[in-house]
Amino acid sequence: MMSVPVRAQTPAEPSFVVAVAPHTSARVIIEQYQPVRAALAAALGQPVEIITAPDFTEFARRAVAGQYDIAVTTGHQAELLRADSGYVPLLTYAASFRAVMVVGRDSPIGSAADLAGKVVLGLNPSSLVTLWGLHWLDGKGVKPRQTRYVSAADSVAQLILAGDAAAGFISLANFQKLPADVQAGLRIQEQSAPLAGRVYMLNGRHAARRDLVLSALRSFAATAEGQRYFAENKLEGYRDITEDELQAMAPYADEVRRNLGGDTP
Numbered sequence: 001m002m003s004v005p006v007r008a009q010t011p012a013e014p015s016f017v018v019a020v021a022p023h024t025s026a027r028v029i030i031e032q033y034q035p036v037r038a039a040l041a042a043a044l045g046q047p048v049e050i051i052t053a054p055d056f057t058e059f060a061r062r063a064v065a066g067q068y069d070i071a072v073t074t075g076h077q078a079e080l081l082r083a084d085s086g087y088v089p090l091l092t093y094a095a096s097f098r099a100v101m102v103v104g105r106d107s108p109i110g111s112a113a114d115l116a117g118k119v120v121l122g123l124n125p126s127s128l129v130t131l132w133g134l135h136w137l138d139g140k141g142v143k144p145r146q147t148r149y150v151s152a153a154d155s156v157a158q159l160i161l162a163g164d165a166a167a168g169f170i171s172l173a174n175f176q177k178l179p180a181d182v183q184a185g186l187r188i189q190e191q192s193a194p195l196a197g198r199v200y201m202l203n204g205r206h207a208a209r210r211d212l213v214l215s216a217l218r219s220f221a222a223t224a225e226g227q228r229y230f231a232e233n234k235l236e237g238y239r240d241i242t243e244d245e246l247q248a249m250a251p252y253a254d255e256v257r258r259n260l261g262g263d264t265p
Contacts, residue, residue, distance in 0.1 A: 017049050019067070019070070030050050043212060044213075074196065077253070079250055080257065088204060089202075090259065091200055091240055093238060100170060102175060112190075119164070160186060161186070
């Protein structure tokens with residue numbers, strides 16, 4: 001009997017993992033970042049996977065452990081990854097990033113003092129918008145009765161509209177993405193100064209590919225597909241992120257370290 005040669009199986013090429021902080025549902029994040037995924041896959045010549053994590057604390061934990069090739073996360077976690085885990089800053093979005101405190105449209109809440117003894121909502125103890133809100137309340141000497149954490153901005157909105165909380169902390173961008181009827185039932189009571197928004201952080205093990213990754217992202221930004229991506233998500237494009245912007249996030253990065261319970265190096 002003639003033997004038939006068996007071709008050796010080639011191991012599948014590992015994916016380059018781009019992880020996006022869970023600012024909204026996993027489904028929305030994965031859909032939103034498909035144009036970025038395709039652009040990076042073409043430039044790197046390997047599969048690229050978009051993932052997220054169950055919450056901001058777990059996202060930081062996995063990033064610190066080196067599970068991501070690129071982490072796209074708000075400035076305070078970006079500073080943590082730069083300082084503690086050797087990630088390299090790439091760029092951020094041009095659109096201003098702000099945290100807001102939202103209340104019901106007809107709510108009697110008119111100042112921080114009105115939140116004393118009330119229920120307020122955040123996204124996670126390691127979320128920048130939540131930390132900004134809690135720092136803002138603390139600076140006013142106000143202690144809410146309870147801070148509850150929920151998974152996404154739309155959940156914050158629905159709980160406020162249902163009367164289950166007096167106020168919630170979300171990003172201005174996510175407020176603007178709420179359905180028009182939901183936005184109409186809310187109002188922005190307080191707004192932060194501009195903060196370092198979502199920053200692309202490259203794992204230090206890929207430092208030699210930094211220029212290639214940067215070139216891929218900037219080339220994508222110049223395409224019609226990139227322009228649609230920025231317009232649809234109100235991101236305005238990419239820009240450089242400065243060292244000063246990241247260092248200004250150090251107090252918030254300290255909060256994430258505490259939430260990780262000393263897991264950082």
